[in-house]
Every structure is written in C-alpha cells, then in structure tokens.
Amino acid sequence: MRILLVGAGLSGAVIGRTLAQAGHDCHVIDSRDHAGGNCHTERDAATGVMMHVYGPHIFHTDDAEVWDYVNRFADFLPFQNRVKTTSRGAVYSLPVNLLTINQFFRRTLRPDEARAFLECQADTSIADPQNFEEQALRFVGPDLYEAFFKGYTEKQWGCDPRNLPASILRRLPVRFNYDDNYFFHRFQGMPREGYTAMIRAILDHPGIATDLNTPYDPAMAGQYDHVFWSGPLDGFFGYRLGRLGYRTLDFERFDYDGDYQGCAVMNYGDREVPYTRITEHKHFSPWETHERSVCYREFSRAAGPDDIPYYPIRLVREKALLEDYVRLAQATPGVTFVGRLGTYRYLDMDVTIREALDTGRDFLARAAQGRSPAAFVHAPL
Incomplete structure (x- = not known):
C-alpha cells in the first residue's frame, strides 16, 4: 500500500x-x-x-x-538528569530527597526520621486529595509546597494549583535517601x-x-x-x-564564556522569577568539552494559534x-x-x-x- x-x-x-x-x-x-x-x-x-x-x-x-x-x-x-532548583536564595536538589529535606529544614534526619517528620508537616485531614495543592499539602506539607511546587506550577500551567488534577504531582516523588537521579528507569x-x-x-x-x-x-x-x-x-x-488548549514555551537564549550554572537544568520555584528554569545545553553532552556555553531561559504561557503546542x-x-x-x-x-x-x-x-x-x-x-x-x-x- x-x-x-x-x-x-x-x-x-x-x-x-x-x-x-x-x-x-x-x-x-x-x-x-x-x-x-x-x-x-x-x-x-x-x-x-x-x-x-x-x-x-x-x-x-x-x-x-x-x-x-x-x-x-x-x-x-x-x-x-540531576535537576537543581533555586528557591528563596538557596539551591536545592530535586526531586525532593533526604538532602533536600535536611538542607531546607536544617536538620540531620535519617530516612525513618524524615518520613515521620514530613508526616507531621503534612495535612493529614486531607484523606482523598482532589487537586494538585491538596496532594502536595497531604504528602509534603505547606513549607516544601510553597518553596518547590506552588510558584513553579503556577508559572508552568498558568493557573491556580487547586485547578489542576492531583495526578500531576504524583509524577514527582519524594525520596527518603540521597538519590537525586530525576528518573527511576533502568535505561x-x-x-x-x-x-x-x-x-x-x-x-x-x-x-x-x-x-x-x-x-x-x-x-x-x-x-x-x-x-x-x-x-x-x-x-x-x-x-x-474549537481549539484544544495547550501550553507553549518561549526560549530566551544567552551565551556565556565558561560554565554558567554547573548543571543541565536549574529550576526556579519563586513566583516572582518570570521563567521556570534555565537549561545549559553543553551539560546534556557531558562527554564533550566546550569553553563557551549556550543557555535558555524558559517561559511558559498559553499557546496561541501560531504557537508550537507543547503541553496538553x-x-x-x-x-x-x-x-x-x-x-x-x-x-x-x-x-x-x-x-x-x-x-x-x-x-x-x-x-x-x-x-x-x-x-x-x-x-x-x-x-x-x-x-x-x-x-x-x-x-x-
């Protein structure tokens, strides 16, 4: 055929x-x-x-x-992929792991202690989370939610996190060890x-x-x-x-002599920072060596008719x-x-x-x- x-x-x-x-x-x-x-x-x-x-x-x-x-x-x-995030003037490791928890709360918790600590932080009155915010408050509590999830999510999706499904946050696990590999997959x-x-x-x-x-x-x-x-x-x-809704991305490129941020992806969780993250592309090919660097500031917004659709x-x-x-x-x-x-x-x-x-x-x-x-x-x- x-x-x-x-x-x-x-x-x-x-x-x-x-x-x-x-x-x-x-x-x-x-x-x-x-x-x-x-x-x-x-x-x-x-x-x-x-x-x-x-x-x-x-x-x-x-x-x-x-x-x-x-x-x-x-x-x-x-x-x-070892993502970092800048929040409130400090850099942390993502996904939220034992290092993130200890650094953020200035503790030296062991895994079992960290589990118990976060359970105390969590809003246990939320038995069945119905949206993104409830999911976050139930499992990480208000402090981690405000620092790492709320502002970033508002910028990424352009709406109140209470209007987003809880399933979005289920893709972002909390780890009670020091593993900062963003993905769990074998390959x-x-x-x-x-x-x-x-x-x-x-x-x-x-x-x-x-x-x-x-x-x-x-x-x-x-x-x-x-x-x-x-x-x-x-x-x-x-x-x-009618048109199905999408989010699109705008990239603001800038070059840098040397190493700009020391990692491939740096998120920015604070709402007042207009971009969601900066990506430094030479770090996606760590087997290569380049004196100069190319970075993108990444901005999310609603997709118009002439925009590239990224996220449904x-x-x-x-x-x-x-x-x-x-x-x-x-x-x-x-x-x-x-x-x-x-x-x-x-x-x-x-x-x-x-x-x-x-x-x-x-x-x-x-x-x-x-x-x-x-x-x-x-x-x-």
Whole structure:
C-alpha cells in the first residue's frame, strides 16, 4: 500500500520504518525544515554545543525493546538528569530527597526520621486529595509546597494549583535517601550525535521517502491508501469544533564564556522569577568539552494559534472537547491519529516509540486480516 505519514518526528519515523520493512511504500512529510519534531537537536555553529532546540529531551525507559530499538539507530551514552532548583536564595536538589529535606529544614534526619517528620508537616485531614495543592499539602506539607511546587506550577500551567488534577504531582516523588537521579528507569542516556541524527537513521530505508518543508494538504489523502497523522488532533479537522488548549514555551537564549550554572537544568520555584528554569545545553553532552556555553531561559504561557503546542492542558473544558474530536476521528475513515499531538496526551519519548511500534504492528495485523485500520490504537480518553 501507499502510506502517507504526516510528521517526521518519532511517531512518523517509527511507524514508517515498521511499514516499510513490511514492504509498504511510505511517504513522510513535515512542514518544518528538519526531521525530529520537538526532539530536534543541532550543533550550534558559534559554540559547537549540541543544542536541544525545542527544550531538553532526556531518554529514559524501562522498556527493553524500546531501548534496544533506539540503540539500533544511535550510539547512546550514559546520562542521568540531576535537576537543581533555586528557591528563596538557596539551591536545592530535586526531586525532593533526604538532602533536600535536611538542607531546607536544617536538620540531620535519617530516612525513618524524615518520613515521620514530613508526616507531621503534612495535612493529614486531607484523606482523598482532589487537586494538585491538596496532594502536595497531604504528602509534603505547606513549607516544601510553597518553596518547590506552588510558584513553579503556577508559572508552568498558568493557573491556580487547586485547578489542576492531583495526578500531576504524583509524577514527582519524594525520596527518603540521597538519590537525586530525576528518573527511576533502568535505561537512561543520550544519543551521542543527537536525536535528529537518530530519527534520520530510522527514516533511512529504501521504502521511505521523506519531504521536509512540505505542509499537509487535505487533497493529498486521496493519493494514498492510508494516512497516519501526528499533528494536532483538532488541526486535522480545521479546528471546526474549537481549539484544544495547550501550553507553549518561549526560549530566551544567552551565551556565556565558561560554565554558567554547573548543571543541565536549574529550576526556579519563586513566583516572582518570570521563567521556570534555565537549561545549559553543553551539560546534556557531558562527554564533550566546550569553553563557551549556550543557555535558555524558559517561559511558559498559553499557546496561541501560531504557537508550537507543547503541553496538553486536559482540564474539564478540554476533555469535553476532546471527546467530541475523538468521536469525529472515529467516524473518519482512512486516517490513524498518533503521538502526543494526535492523541492529545503528554508522552515521554519511550512511550511515543512504544505506541508507534504497537500502531505499526496493529496496522499490519489488520491488513493481513482484511480489517480497516483503527482511528486510535491508543485511545486519548
């Protein structure tokens, strides 16, 4: 079959490779001038630093098949994300761990003592936390919440933390040891030559043609047997039901002679600091040496029609609108919606690859059985 894949990011590349290896003729297009989507990396001409152009991406997974898959196409080197945060004029370690607790409260607590101490700090009257703030107050108490979570969350999401689901905070564990590795996963690393080189390698197959600077036109669909869409779900339908809400990011670049902050990511928890964090890109490639440095101040705001959508909001209004778009998508033959934008979910890179592998295999299985492809292999709701 002739397959059109809209978007040359991880979803389009992995699905395209899966189908091309099965003998299908795949055409990948992207409106941007590079492959890789928001994972795009490029070497900065002035400093030689490998830049994460749309913000940092750290690969981490417990999925051994996905880890083996990416290592087929790139040389991954060890990297652990060790985030720091500046709050009230001091620097602390994240996620909140035993060092953070002892430093913040000026104690020398052992793990069991720290557990008991935080339980005394916590609001135990909150039996079933219903929002982000209640979740924080129940499990870390008001002092840690105010210092590390409240201001940062207000800046990141642009709303009162009481309007956010408790599940957001459940992704930020408190550790009662001195482990400051941000992720728990077995496999963690960075591709030596960046993500764009890896994705180009995935696309490098005789059954795949890739065209950049090529926006999708609905008239294209008639030239193919099936379309995989990794752009915004509402965008495929011309936003006819309204726009789903996203947060976007603005990056303020500045260069520095030397080492600006000594780590890859420095969060800023104080509400009066307008940016959420500063990233120093040479620290994402610790095997390289660069005299000069490139940093980004990162600002979060509501996405407008011409902005790059980063984080789906998925609050009550968006979920109701999403249900309407899902019904519309399921009634639209000839297209499968994939990836972070196509399913309106926040997805880490490893999950994106896992779902792309699943989607490609599902398509092949349905074709072998004479069944129509699914609109969603992984449901947005």
